[in-house]
Amino acid sequence: MTTTGTATLAFGPLTIEYDDRVLRPRPWVQLQSRWAAELLDDADQGPVLELCSGAGHIGLLVVELTGRRLVAVDLEPTACHFTRSNAARAGLEHLVEVRQGRLEEVVEDGEQFALVVADPPWVTSAEVGRFPEDPLLAIDGGVDGLAVARACVDAATGHVAAGGSVLLQLGDDAQADEVLAWAAPRGWDDGGRRVGERGLVLRLTPVAQIDPADQVD
Numbered sequence: 142m143t144t145t146g147t148a149t150l151a152f153g154p155l156t157i158e159y160d161d162r163v164l165r166p167r168p169w170v171q172l173q174s175r176w177a178a179e180l181l182d183d184a185d186q187g188p189v190l191e192l193c194s195g196a197g198h199i200g201l202l203v204v205e206l207t208g209r210r211l212v213a214v215d216l217e218p219t220a221c222h223f224t225r226s227n228a229a230r231a232g233l234e235h236l237v238e239v240r241q242g243r244l245e246e247v248v249e250d251g252e253q254f255a256l257v258v259a260d261p262p263w264v265t266s267a268e269v270g271r272f273p274e275d276p277l278l279a280i281d282g283g284v285d286g287l288a289v290a291r292a293c294v295d296a297a298t299g300h301v302a303a304g305g306s307v308l309l310q311l312g313d314d315a316q317a318d319e320v321l322a323w324a325a326p327r328g329w330d331d332g333g334r335r336v337g338e339r340g341l342v343l344r345l346t347p348v349a350q351i352d353p354a355d356q357v358d
Contacts, residue, residue: 152198155205157227159196161274162219166198169338170260173308174202176335176342177258181207185302187255188212192244192293197224197237199258204233209255211237214247244289244296257297260310261289286312287319294324294345306332307345317343 147160153174157166177189181203188210191200200211201224211233213224221241228237240247290309297307307329311317314334321331324345332344 153202153205155198155201155227155231157196157198157201157223158230159223160219163195163217163223165274166196167339169340170199170310171202172335172337173258173260173310173342174199174206176344177203177256177308178206180306180308180344181209181256184255184304184306187253187302187305190214190248190254190257190297190300192257192259192296193261193289194224194239195220195260197227197239199260200224201227201231201233201237203256203258204228204236205231209236212240212254213237214240214242214244216241216243244292248296248300252300253302254297254300255302255305257293257301257305257307259290259293259297259307261293262286285319287316287323290316290320291323294320294327294329298327298329298347301347303347305347309343309345310340311343312340314341317341321345 147158149156149158150166152166153171159165189200189203191211191213194200194213194215197213200213204211215221218241221239224239228234317334320343328348329345330348332346334341334343
């Protein structure tokens, strides 16, 4: 993809910079940030983990609303660059750590998070051609659209503090039902969902803190 230069947009009180190498921040995903802030009001102390951070907008709005520390993760170096620069633009860089790498490699043994947010790609591989303006890595969720969503849940397993949650952005109720059916035997409960202007946010809560090595294959 040939970059066309950077642009900025308002995301709540934040100004987010991005270019066409990352997914353009969608205003409706503020639902995820604001639900996270509500849950963190009653959560134990500890940082927030953001997976598939893109330009960093979702996690940074959580930081802005709560003052929590954030660990933001993305595979794409450009996304990590924008997360760092957007944190600095908002004056939040002292609260934000950015890690570039694969989901299964970036969370350290023993790390615990008060909450995890993730906006993974959820378009099926067969349908990505409908969105030529979007970078492929940011939207291709595999054959059923849920490959990266499942990887996010795997990455969070064993790293969510007692009383914590995972908030997962998905396309529709059918996808949420599929994720729940897959996640239940891996130690996750249905914590509800909120439907937005487009897509929805699924909340998963840990039944118990389990070792990732004990997950069901």
